[in-house]
Amino acid sequence: MPSTLPDGDPVPADGTLPSRSLDGLGTRPFAFYVHVPFCVTRCGYCDFNTYTATELGPGASRDTYADTAIAEVRIARRVLGDVDLPVETVFVGGGTPTLLPPEDLGRVLDAIDKEFGLAPGAEVTTEANPESVDESYVGRLREAGFTRVSYGMQSAREHVLAVLERSHTPGRVPQVVEWTRKAGFEHINLDLIYGTPGETHADWKGSLEAALMAEPDHVSAYALIVEDGTRLAAQVRRGELAAPDDDAMADRYLIADEMLSAHGLHWYEISNWATGPSAVCRHNLLYWTGADWWGVGPGAHSHVGGTRWWNVKHPAAYATRLAEDVSPAHAREILDDDDRRVERIMLELRLADGCPSTLLDDTAARRAIDDGLIEPVPYERGRAILTRHGRLLADAVVRDLV
Structure with a gap:
C-alpha cells in the first residue's frame, strides 16, 4: 500500500503560511508539481502514493480529478497573494499521469498559467508509462503545452520487467519515443532501474544500449530500493527473490556512467545524465537548489521559504477538502537555519x-x-x-x- 505521511505541525484551514516564509517570495525560482495518483495496476516494487481502481473507493474519480487539482491551484494563488510569481517549471508525476486525457492535463496547466503565468520558455514535463500513450495521445499532449516527456522504461529485458511487474514490452519504448519526437518534443527522458533480482551485468548493459539506441537527450538511472510494505519486499523476505547486492549495484552504476558518458550524456546529478545544459531537468534542479514549489495533489509535498508541507494522502479526502474550499494540507514543518544548511548539503x-x-x-x-x-x-x-x-x-x- 502507499507509504504513510510523516507527522508535523497542524496547518490552518485556509493554508496560510508564516509571514517569514513569504519574505523574498518572487526572488526565488517558483515551480509546480502536480501529482496524479492513478495506476492501472500497482508494480511490485512501488510504494508511491498511487491507487488502482479497486483501491480508490468512493469519493474520488479520474473524471473529476482535473477540476479538483485546479481548485488547489486557486488556493495556491490565494495563499501566496498577488506577488508576481512566473512559473519556471511544471512537472506532472504519479502514478500514471497519462491515464488522464491530455486535455485534462492541459486544463490544469492552463489554470497554472492563468493564476500565476508561465515564464517564457517554461519547462513542462509529464511522466508516462510506455503502454499508456499512442501517437495521437503524444500529439495532443504537445498541443496542450507540454515540452518534455519522461518515460518509465526501467529495463529492456522481459524477465526483469516481469519481476518489476511492468506491463510494457521492451519494443514499446523505441516506438513511443519515435512518436514523441515526431509530435515535436525536443526533450525526452528515459527512466531506468538497476539491481532488480535476476538482472545480470549483461542485462543491464543491454538495457542501457536499448535506451541509447532511442537517442533520448536525458537518462535517469536509479538503484532498486526494496521498500517495506511492497510485494517485492514480501517476496524477498520469503526468500522467493534475492535482495539486491550492494557490490553489484555499485558496479552497475559505474557501467551506466561509463556507457552514458561515452555516448555524450554526462552526469549532472548522481542519478541523472543529459546531453547538455538545455537537456537537464530544470524542475529537479529547482528541488536540489532550494527553490519554492507548490505540490498539487494527494500526498504532494510543497516548499515555500523554509516551510514544507504535505497534503492528505487519499484522493477522496483530498477531493473532500477542496470541495469545501479548505486547504488539503495534512501537516507541515518550519525549517530552522541548521535544518536548511543540512538540507542544502544533502541535495546540492x-x-x-x-x-x-x-x-x-x-x-x-x-x-x-x-x-x-x-x-x-x-x-x-x-x-x-x-x-x-x-x-x-x-x-x-x-x-x-x-
Whole structure:
C-alpha cells in the first residue's frame, strides 16, 4: 500500500503560511508539481502514493480529478497573494499521469498559467508509462503545452520487467519515443532501474544500449530500493527473490556512467545524465537548489521559504477538502537555519557543481578528500564536489559531513 505521511505541525484551514516564509517570495525560482495518483495496476516494487481502481473507493474519480487539482491551484494563488510569481517549471508525476486525457492535463496547466503565468520558455514535463500513450495521445499532449516527456522504461529485458511487474514490452519504448519526437518534443527522458533480482551485468548493459539506441537527450538511472510494505519486499523476505547486492549495484552504476558518458550524456546529478545544459531537468534542479514549489495533489509535498508541507494522502479526502474550499494540507514543518544548511548539503552535494565548501565541517571534508570521496582542487576553490567513488557512497559521505 502507499507509504504513510510523516507527522508535523497542524496547518490552518485556509493554508496560510508564516509571514517569514513569504519574505523574498518572487526572488526565488517558483515551480509546480502536480501529482496524479492513478495506476492501472500497482508494480511490485512501488510504494508511491498511487491507487488502482479497486483501491480508490468512493469519493474520488479520474473524471473529476482535473477540476479538483485546479481548485488547489486557486488556493495556491490565494495563499501566496498577488506577488508576481512566473512559473519556471511544471512537472506532472504519479502514478500514471497519462491515464488522464491530455486535455485534462492541459486544463490544469492552463489554470497554472492563468493564476500565476508561465515564464517564457517554461519547462513542462509529464511522466508516462510506455503502454499508456499512442501517437495521437503524444500529439495532443504537445498541443496542450507540454515540452518534455519522461518515460518509465526501467529495463529492456522481459524477465526483469516481469519481476518489476511492468506491463510494457521492451519494443514499446523505441516506438513511443519515435512518436514523441515526431509530435515535436525536443526533450525526452528515459527512466531506468538497476539491481532488480535476476538482472545480470549483461542485462543491464543491454538495457542501457536499448535506451541509447532511442537517442533520448536525458537518462535517469536509479538503484532498486526494496521498500517495506511492497510485494517485492514480501517476496524477498520469503526468500522467493534475492535482495539486491550492494557490490553489484555499485558496479552497475559505474557501467551506466561509463556507457552514458561515452555516448555524450554526462552526469549532472548522481542519478541523472543529459546531453547538455538545455537537456537537464530544470524542475529537479529547482528541488536540489532550494527553490519554492507548490505540490498539487494527494500526498504532494510543497516548499515555500523554509516551510514544507504535505497534503492528505487519499484522493477522496483530498477531493473532500477542496470541495469545501479548505486547504488539503495534512501537516507541515518550519525549517530552522541548521535544518536548511543540512538540507542544502544533502541535495546540492548530489550535483556535478557540488555545494559551497563553507557549508561543511572542514575536518570531515578534508577526511573525505583523503579518502578519495571529494575532489581536492575544487574544494580549495570553494566547492565541494563528489568524486565518482564519492557518488557511490553519497549518503554515507553526507552523514559524515553534516
